Amino acid sequence: xxxxxxxxxxxxxxxxxxxxxxxxxxxxxxxxxxxxxxxxxxxxxxxxxxxxxxxxxxxxxxxxxxxxxxxxxxxxxxxxxxxxxxxxxxxxxxxxxxxxxxxxxxxxxxxxxxxxxxxxxxxxxxxxxxxxxxxxxxxxxxxxxxxxxxxxxxxxxxxxxxxxxxxxxxxxxxxxxxxxxxxxxxxxxxxxxxxxxxxxxxxxxxxxxxxxxxxxxxxxxxxxxxxxxxxxxxxxxxxxxxxxxxxxx
Amino acid sequence: xxxxxxxxxxxxxxxxxxxxxxxxxxxxxxxxxxxxxxxxxxxxxxxxxxxxxxxxxxxxxxxxxxxxxxxxxxxxxxxxxxxxxxxxxxxxxxxxxxxxxxxxxxxxxxxxxxxxxxxxxxxxxxxxxxxxxxxxxxxxxxxxxxxxxxxxxxxxxxxxxxxxxxxxxxxxxxxxxxxxxxxxxxxxxxxxxxxxxxxxxxxxxxxxxxxxxxxxxxxxxxxxxxxxxxxxxxxxxxxxxxxxxxxxxxxxxxxxxxxxxxxxxxxxxxxxxxxxxxxxxxxxxxxxxxxxxxxxxxxxxx
Ligand SMILES: Nc1ncnc2c1ncn2[C@@H]1O[C@H](COP(=O)(O)OP(=O)(O)OP(=O)(O)O)[C@@H](O)[C@H]1O
Ligand SMILES: [Mg+2]
Numbered sequence: 001x002x003x004x005x006x007x008x009x010x011x012x013x014x015x016x017x018x019x020x021x022x023x024x025x026x027x028x029x030x031x032x033x034x035x036x037x038x039x040x041x042x043x044x045x046x047x048x049x050x051x052x053x054x055x056x057x058x059x060x061x062x063x064x065x066x067x068x069x070x071x072x073x074x075x076x077x078x079x080x081x082x083x084x085x086x087x088x089x090x091x092x093x094x095x096x097x098x099x100x101x102x103x104x105x106x107x108x109x110x111x112x113x114x115x116x117x118x119x120x121x122x123x124x125x126x127x128x129x130x131x132x133x134x135x136x137x138x139x140x141x142x143x144x145x146x147x148x149x150x151x152x153x154x155x156x157x158x159x160x161x162x163x164x165x166x167x168x169x170x171x172x173x174x175x176x177x178x179x180x181x182x183x184x185x186x187x188x189x190x191x192x193x194x195x196x197x198x199x200x201x202x203x204x205x206x207x208x209x210x211x212x213x214x215x216x217x218x219x220x221x222x223x224x225x226x227x228x229x230x231x232x233x234x235x236x237x238x239x240x241x242x243x244x245x246x247x248x249x
Numbered sequence: 250x251x252x253x254x255x256x257x258x259x260x261x262x263x264x265x266x267x268x269x270x271x272x273x274x275x276x277x278x279x280x281x282x283x284x285x286x287x288x289x290x291x292x293x294x295x296x297x298x299x300x301x302x303x304x305x306x307x308x309x310x311x312x313x314x315x316x317x318x319x320x321x322x323x324x325x326x327x328x329x330x331x332x333x334x335x336x337x338x339x340x341x342x343x344x345x346x347x348x349x350x351x352x353x354x355x356x357x358x359x360x361x362x363x364x365x366x367x368x369x370x371x372x373x374x375x376x377x378x379x380x381x382x383x384x385x386x387x388x389x390x391x392x393x394x395x396x397x398x399x400x401x402x403x404x405x406x407x408x409x410x411x412x413x414x415x416x417x418x419x420x421x422x423x424x425x426x427x428x429x430x431x432x433x434x435x436x437x438x439x440x441x442x443x444x445x446x447x448x449x450x451x452x453x454x455x456x457x458x459x460x461x462x463x464x465x466x467x468x469x470x471x472x473x474x475x476x477x478x479x480x481x482x483x484x485x486x487x488x489x490x491x492x493x494x495x496x497x498x499x500x501x502x503x504x505x506x507x508x509x510x511x512x513x514x515x516x517x518x519x520x521x522x523x524x525x526x527x528x529x530x531x532x533x534x535x536x537x538x539x540x541x542x543x544x545x546x547x548x549x550x551x
Contacts, residue, residue: 010275012271059274059277059278061277072281072288
């Protein structure tokens with residue numbers, strides 16, 4: 001058994017007096033897809049931000065390929081270069097075309113030849129149904145299209161692990177299917193993925209492991225059928241009941 | 250871990266009750282904090298040492314210059330400085346008054362002009378054009394020319410009740426110029442509020458005025474406060490220009506003293522006093538900018 005690609009150990013994160021994470025343990029193995037579920041405000045985004053070094057943790061460790069990236073001595077930029085992140089609110093650069101958004105990091109950060117990167121980016125955009133949008137500016141795209149560009153942008157750097165923060169929450173139901181297919185394809189190609197999601201159906205289909213975040217800890221984790229179908233913890237049960245009521249399972 | 254795809258792992262349970270106090274920081278976290286402290290201390294020391302070294306070199310170079318003794322006597326004479334201080338200070342009191350009165354008027358007039366320029370609809374076109382013309386005019390004219398035109402032109406009209414005091418006329422000139430700048434700052438702030446905010450407010454039934462007052466301006470204020478404070482610092486030194494109208498302010502007092510003693514030290518004293526006046530505002534501007542940054546939740550580490 002190889003070491004996990006991403007290993008979160010006892011991570012604590014507070015904002016002032018609010019304790020958001022109080023000792024989260026979570027590991028994502030090579031080629032694994034882990035879905036992070038939990039109520040709104042349970043800290044899913046915070047955990048992903050800690051893992052991508054956008055926040056400093058207040059205790060605990062995050063290991064990327066066995067390296068402690070929460071050590072203040074590590075070069076955070078170099079670590080982020082090995083990660084792909086898609087945010088809840090796309091965060092595309094509004095002053096650049098779709099193609100420039102996707103090719104920015106591979107060319108500027110990784111120094112790869114522009115022509116090669118552009119060709120790759122166009123192919124990726126085409127796979128995501130955005131072939132004709134390459135020259136468009138993000139403001140002129142629908143929310144769903146913008147989110148797909150954001151995924152393409154994150155994949156452009158060939159990350160070690162892809163962190164997805166509720167990438168489907170802004171998409172129309174029909175587009176969810178498309179993006180799901182893209183994520184599944186990416187996973188099948190061996191990408192390691194940690195994703196926060198409210199879509200239990202999505203988690204069930206794509207994830208190998210589902211982790212339920214509650215009260216600042218991973219309360220329960222395991223295969224989707226088990227955690228989503230027959231949870232051990234009472235709180236997980238209640239959360240899922242609420243989600244089913246909302247019609248999202 | 251790669252095996253997990255086929256062999257599903259047992260569910261792992263954690264039984265930490267939600268809520269309650271956090272445990273004490275782990276040794277790892279403590280060592281990280283210690284390292285960050287050490288690094289902060291080291292950078293402070295490096296900064297301090299390099300500053301001192303630079304100051305020492307500058308001091309040695311200047312004091313070893315052949316003309317230094319003469320410069321020291323005519324620009325940095327402690328006795329002249331001490332004697333000139335009371336008069337310059339009382340002059341500075343006039344500058345402070347212009348600053349406070351002028352500053353407040355600038356805020357009001359600047360905001361009014363900005364709001365006028367933000368009015369929509371063809372009915373307001375004349376007002377908009379007027380406001381735009383005002384801004385173009387007074388942003389373009391050097392302050393000193395406005396001072397001369399207002400300070401000497403207004404009294405020359407000989408109108409009944411026209412104030413002749415250089416204090417009033419100087420303040421008017423400064424307000425005219427600075428309001429044009431500040432109006433542009435406000436306008437940039439108003440335009441920086443995303444149109445979707447306006448759409449949301451109007452679709453709730455708020456009028457243009459209500460939208461401005463309740464939704465747009467409060468958000469605009471946050472963005473423009475640092476820029477406004479920056480303009481305030483600039484205003485603090487520009488109030489010294491009323492001396493060209495003959496107002497006996499800090500600069501004029503210094504000028505008189507220089508004329509009497511043929512020693513330039515009073516200018517240095519006045520200059521230092523203006524710097525002292527500007528430092529608190531500059532630090533306040535920094536603090537406000539920093540606070541605005543922190544308030545944007547998603548700032549995080551970057
Ligand atoms: N920068 C911050 N300052 C203060 N509090 C914060 C900050 N960021 C997040 N929080 C708080 O941390 C908690 C967790 O937020 P987080 O965004 O991680 O939740 P989430 O699980 O992603 O929720 P959602 O499903 O709605 O996206 C919330 O209570 C939030 O108010
Ligand atoms: Mg979130």
